[in-house]
Each structure stands twice: as structure tokens, then as C-alpha cells.
Amino acid sequence: MPLSLEEVEHIATLARLELSAEEKTRYRQQLSAILDYFRKLQELDTTDIAPTSNVLSGGSPMRADESRPGLSRETLLENAPEVARGQFKIPPVFDA
Amino acid sequence: MPDLIDLTLTQTIAALRNGETSSRELTRACLERIEQLEPSLHAFLYLAADSASAQADAADRELTALRKANSQSPKTLLGIPIAIKDVLTVEGLPCTAGSKILEGFIPPFTATVVKRLQEAGAIVIGKTNTDEFAMGSSTENSAYGVTHNPWDTSRVPGGSSGGSAAAVAARLIPAALGTDTGGSVRQPASFCGVTGLKPTYGRVSRYGLVAYGSSLDCVGALGRTSEDVATLFQIMAGRDPLDATTAGAPVSKIEFVGADGRPPLRGLRIGVPQEYFVRGIQAEVEVGVRKAIGVLEGLGVEVHEISLPHTEYALPVYYIIAPAEASANLARYDGIRYGPRLDAESMWDIYYRTRGRKFGAEVERRIMLGTYALSAGYYEAYYGQAQKVRTLIKHDFEQAFEPSRCCAQVDAIAAPVAPTTAFPIGAHSDDPLAMYLEDVFTLPANLAGVPGLAFPVGFDGAGLPVGMQLMGKHFREDVLLRMAHAYQQVTDWHVRKPDL
Numbered sequence: 314m315p316l317s318l319e320e321v322e323h324i325a326t327l328a329r330l331e332l333s334a335e336e337k338t339r340y341r342q343q344l345s346a347i348l349d350y351f352r353k354l355q356e357l358d359t360t361d362i363a364p365t366s367n368v369l370s371g372g373s374p375m376r377a378d379e380s381r382p383g384l385s386r387e388t389l390l391e392n393a394p395e396v397a398r399g400q401f402k403i404p405p406v407f408d409a
Numbered sequence: 410m411p412d413l414i415d416l417t418l419t420q421t422i423a424a425l426r427n428g429e430t431s432s433r434e435l436t437r438a439c440l441e442r443i444e445q446l447e448p449s450l451h452a453f454l455y456l457a458a459d460s461a462s463a464q465a466d467a468a469d470r471e472l473t474a475l476r477k478a479n480s481q482s483p484k485t486l487l488g489i490p491i492a493i494k495d496v497l498t499v500e501g502l503p504c505t506a507g508s509k510i511l512e513g514f515i516p517p518f519t520a521t522v523v524k525r526l527q528e529a530g531a532i533v534i535g536k537t538n539t540d541e542f543a544m545g546s547s548t549e550n551s552a553y554g555v556t557h558n559p560w561d562t563s564r565v566p567g568g569s570s571g572g573s574a575a576a577v578a579a580r581l582i583p584a585a586l587g588t589d590t591g592g593s594v595r596q597p598a599s600f601c602g603v604t605g606l607k608p609t610y611g612r613v614s615r616y617g618l619v620a621y622g623s624s625l626d627c628v629g630a631l632g633r634t635s636e637d638v639a640t641l642f643q644i645m646a647g648r649d650p651l652d653a654t655t656a657g658a659p660v661s662k663i664e665f666v667g668a669d670g671r672p673p674l675r676g677l678r679i680g681v682p683q684e685y686f687v688r689g690i691q692a693e694v695e696v697g698v699r700k701a702i703g704v705l706e707g708l709g710v711e712v713h714e715i716s717l718p719h720t721e722y723a724l725p726v727y728y729i730i731a732p733a734e735a736s737a738n739l740a741r742y743d744g745i746r747y748g749p750r751l752d753a754e755s756m757w758d759i760y761y762r763t764r765g766r767k768f769g770a771e772v773e774r775r776i777m778l779g780t781y782a783l784s785a786g787y788y789e790a791y792y793g794q795a796q797k798v799r800t801l802i803k804h805d806f807e808q809a810f811e812p813s814r815c816c817a818q819v820d821a822i823a824a825p826v827a828p829t830t831a832f833p834i835g836a837h838s839d840d841p842l843a844m845y846l847e848d849v850f851t852l853p854a855n856l857a858g859v860p861g862l863a864f865p866v867g868f869d870g871a872g873l874p875v876g877m878q879l880m881g882k883h884f885r886e887d888v889l890l891r892m893a894h895a896y897q898q899v900t901d902w903h904v905r906k907p908d909l
């Protein structure tokens with residue numbers, strides 16, 4: 314079992330996921346089995362191999378830095394769970 | 410004339426142009442069939458019946474005027490209903506990506522690829538079911554219920570584009586869009602007996618696509634024939650200023666008939682990779698694929714045994730890279746700007762609670778896998794190593810497609826799409842790793858960024874479709890589509906219809 318319960322809790326915190334005790338136990342077992350399978354990759358010597366992050370060789374094209382019309386504030390707020398004074402409303406983020 | 414729903418996309422376009430049918434009749438035929446079969450299939454998450462009918466009437470007015478003026482519309486798909494996988498946005502229609510975390514979300518803009526089809530005259534009839542955030546191989550991970558395979562409703566349609574594949578196979582719609590990050594167009598196409606194209610990475614715009622694995626995601630098309638898929642592909646493909654990852658490679662017209670009136674296949678070479686015919690593969694799948702390769706050989710294609718030696722590493726590489734990218738892409742779902750919010754005292758608790766309750770189990774697993782693979786102390790061993798092995802997998806394909814000293818140079822690689830035909834609903838529900846193994850033959854094309862085309866080549870003893878895939882060089886979808894088209898001219902697997 315490569316993952317401890319504490320590690321599962323740490324990952325869930327990093328990923329901002331609230332998990333039940335039952336989910337933690339189940340994910341610990343399932344993720345451990347998957348990570349164990351990933352060890353297969355250590356069979357390969359990749360010392361001189363460059364990593365691939367993009368399969369095409371075109372690179373990143375630049376575009377002209379020009380302003381263009383975007384969606385209106387009203388449109389962007391239409392899907393918001395809570396709105397106040399034309400802005401997304403959230404609870405306080407700083408301790409009082 | 411045969412039943413409207415039995416016409417291919419190509420035949421439907423012709424029937425509309427010469428006035429044998431109308432867009433209204435066609436749209437109504439699709440909606441009636443959907444109404445009749447949805448209770449047993451559940452291919453759709455949303456139906457846009459009213460707007461589709463209104464657009465059909467508008468298309469009919471345009472078609473009538475053109476016929477009177479004795480001219481042809483430049484809009485290839487004028488009046489044709491299509492379905493869109495629910496991970497692509499269509500302005501004003503709900504987009505859930507199969508997730509509760511996007512329940513009620515109405516996108517304010519349309520994906521470029523959908524817009525291109527609409528500008529070509531297509532009518533969006535609805536949004537099709539998908540595994541949550543396209544993560545899955547069966548549609549069982551949809552938060553809104555599984556889609557059933559039209560050939561046997563106790564089985565999965567494959568996934569994640571299972572709704573689109575089932576809808577095309579059941580003839581609810583002539584064609585549909587899907588997406589393919591690790592096989593999500595090809596595997597359901599194979600399970601449902603339809604033709605599905607995963608284009609080259611960067612070939613089709615992803616503006617308006619709900620992102621999953623950004624170095625892998627491709628938008629593709631599903632239809633009943635290679636010709637139908639080619640028609641959609643040629644409209645969808647090409648550079649988009651709104652997606653900087655799209656490539657500038659020209660999209661040339663695909664010629665299905667050579668100057669001599671025959672399919673232009675002479676001199677083309679197919680490679681058959683030994684690593685795709687391994688223990689564990691269903692015997693009927695291997696037989697079907699080998700027979701199909703024989704048919705292509707009979708049509709003038711040269712066949713060579715080849716090797717893609719790093720194939721067995723594609724699965725662990727993919728299941729590190731895709732979850733790593735997903736963990737970053739899905740950070741945006743936080744209950745603040747769109748989607749539902751579960752209330753809590755602090756903003757941090759809103760994040761934890763909303764995400765913890767609204768993401769399904771497979772999405773949580775992949776977010777956690779990716780978070781772990783990218784976290785301090787593990788990055789090099791997992792993500793770093795996976796990116797390096799990805800280079801080796803890509804190199805395998807380059808060796809096959811480019812002149813080299815060691816082996817034959819080929820134009821396409823023929824292989825099974827999946828180790829088995831469609832499996833029963835629930836078969837892998839408690840074992841995520843067993844489900845991942847379903848993707849073993851489709852993942853390499855995504856990791857290498859090459860195009861892949863799946864099409865039906867037979868049936869197993871239980872009457873379930875067997876599929877084959879052709880993988881090709883970057884930007885050479887035309888070669889794959891031409892080969893499959895030639896195959897479909899001399900076989901009839903693609904015209905078989907499930908008994909529903």
C-alpha cells in the first residue's frame with residue numbers, strides 16, 4: 314500500500330476536495346493499486362531522453378496584442394451562484 | 410426512397426438538395442425516433458427540439474429558394490440535424506460535461522467547431538451523454554445515468570463519447586461530434602459499430618471545449634460511413650485564432666476516387682504492429698481485424714509487420730499525464746463564478762464542499778492522482794518520467810512513418826480499437842484499473858498526437874460490433890479516411906442496423 318491515510322488527506326487538501334471517511338479509505342486502496350501499476354515506468358532508462366509536453370513542433374504562435382470586444386459583465390454574471398453590485402459575491406477571505 | 414433515418418449523411422445531403430425531403434421532415438423523423446428510443450438508450454442529456462424545428466423551417470425556406478433559382482447552396486450541411494457531445498458549448502443550451510458541478514450552467518458562447526458546422530448549415534438537435542468530464546470508457550461515469558448500447562442494451566456503448574456513438578448507431582441522428590483524449594471517439598465508435606475519427610492533435614479548434622487533458626484532447630466526428638465523417642472533418646478542421654494550439658496545416662479536399670475511377674490506394678502501405686495482438690485480446694476481435702487487413706490488401710494496399718515497442722507503457726504514461734493536466738484544468742470548478750455552490754462559512758470551505766460533493770468518484774480519483782503526480786517530491790518520478798516515456802512512444806510512430814534503416818516505412822497502422830467488444834454495464838464498476846485497461850490500444854495515438862479512425866469490420870458471436878482503427882501520420886487523416894472508404898465500398902458491416 315504505497316499511500317498512507319495521511320497522504321490521501323494531504324492530496325485531498327491540495328486538490329480542495331472534502332472527502333468522507335469512507336471515500337478516504339476507498340481512494341487510498343484504489344489509488345495505491347494504480348500507483349503500484351505506474352511503477353512499470355521505472356523499468357525504462359530515460360537518462361538521455363527529452364520530455365515531451367507538446368507533440369507538434371510548431372511552437373507557440375504569437376498573436377497581435379490588440380483589444381477586442383469580449384462578453385459583457387451582465388452575460389458573465391448570469392451563471393454566478395451569488396451576485397452583489399455587479400460582482401461575484403463570496404464570503405470573507407480574511408479573518409476579522 | 411428508404412426510410413429517412415436510414416440514409417447516411419451523404420445521402421441525406423443529396424435528398425435535401427434535390428427536394429426529395431425537407432429539413433423539417435428530417436428533423437421530425439430524428440426527434441420522433443429519439444422520443445421512441447431514448448427510454449431504452451439514454452443517449453441524450455438535452456434536446457433542443459423547438460430551436461431545431463425552427464432552424465429546420467428556416468433551412469427549408471433557403472433550400473426552396475435555391476432550388477427555384479436553380480443554384481446550389483455553398484452550405485454543405487444546410488438543414489442537417491446533428492448532435493453534440495455535452496462537453497462542447499452551444500450558446501444558450503445547457504452544458505454539463507456529464508457533471509453535477511456544471512448543473513444548470515448555460516454557456517454564453519458557442520464552441521468554434523460547432524459554430525463552423527452551424528455556419529455550414531447544420532442544426533444542433535441536442536447534447537449527448539458522456540462520462541463526467543470525458544473521463545471514462547463506458548458512460549457509466551456520467552452523473553446523469555449510463556447510455557445503453559443499441560446492439561445490446563445490457564451493455565455499455567463505450568465512452569466517453571458513448572451518447573454520440575449510440576445515437577448514430579441507433580439512427581437517432583445522421584452524425585455527431587465527440588471528443589477523444591485517450592480513445593473517447595474511437596472506442597465507442599467500435600463498440601457501437603459506427604465510424605469515428607480522432608483527428609491529429611491541433612487539427613480542430615478546442616475553443617469552447619470543456620478541457621480535460623490539454624496536451625491530448627481532440628474534437629472528432631462520428632458517422633455511419635468514412636465519407637460522412639470526412640464531410641464533417643473538412644468543415645471542422647483548420648486554424649482558429651481563438652485556440653492558439655490549432656495548427657496552420659492546410660485542409661485539402663479528400664479525394665475518394667482516383668483518376669482511373671478506383672480508390673487511390675495503390676502503393677499505400679499498412680503496418681501491423683505485433684504489440685497490438687497480444688494475449689488477452691478477444692479472439693473474434695483479432696480475427697475481424699486481420700480479415701479487414703486482408704480486404705485492404707486485396708484492394709491494393711501493401712501490408713507489413715511492424716513493431717511499436719513502447720506500446721505497453723502508454724497506459725501508465727497516459728494515466729499520469731491526463732490526470733495531471735485534469736487536476737489543473739478542473740481547478741476552475743470552485744462554486745464561485747458558475748455552477749452550483751454549497752454554502753459554507755468560509756470561501757475555503759465552499760471550495761472543499763462544492764468540489765467534494767459535486768464531482769463524481771472517477772473525477773475525484775483522477776484529480777487526486779494528478780495532484781499527487783505533480784506534488785513536491787513525486788514530480789520527477791511520476792510526471793517527469795511519464796513525459797520522457799511519452800517521447801519514446803512518439804518516436805515509435807516516427808520510426809514507422811518515416812524512412813529508417815530498421816523497418817518498413819508505412820502510411821497507416823492497422824490495429825484493434827479495444828481488446829474486447831462492448832462489455833456489460835457494471836462489469837468494471839469496482840475496479841478503476843480494469844476500466845483503464847480498456848483504453849490500452851487507443852492511448853498511444855493520443856500520446857503521439859497522430860490521427861486515428863475507427864470503423865466496423867465485423868461482429869462477434871454475441872452479435873456485437875468489432876472495430877478496427879487506422880492510425881496515420883500527423884495531418885494525414887485523408888489517407889485513413891480513403892482507406893476506410895475503399896473498405897466500406899466492398900463490405901457492408903457499416904450498413905448493418907441494430908434491432909431496436
